[in-house]
Amino acid sequence: MKSLFSFLLLSLLLTLPGCGNVFIRGALPASSSSVSGTVSVVQLSAVIGENGRTVQVTFVTFSQSGASSTLGFCGDQRNQFPMQQPVRATFNPGALCASVVTIVII
Helix, strand or coil: CHHHHHHHHHHHHHHHHHHCCCCCCCCCCCCCEEEEEEEEEEEEEEEECHHHCEEEEEEEEEEECCEEEEEEEECCCHHHCCCCCEEEEEEECCCCCEEEEEEEEC
16 A cells, blocks of 8 residues: 555656646745834843753833833844834744844834
8 A cells, every 4th residue: 555655646746747837835824923112121031941941031021102011032132122212023933932033123
């Protein structure tokens, strides 16, 4: 049965290029998020991750219209977030911390 499946798969792969316009496309869902606000607190901390490994996380508090939110970014990102400056950060969320995609000082 395994050899039959292998034969059929190989036959398919060998004949597809002769068919002309055959395209295989895919797309990954956009998983990035963003946050905007004035940077009010920046703090480097260590978080214990999987297998007891320590991961550096930069916690940043954004203030906007009287509300504040704090996010943890992977690694030492302190120089990316100037205090009392309006910033827009785009990131990919993660289990322990978010990975920075872009940071724009507004």
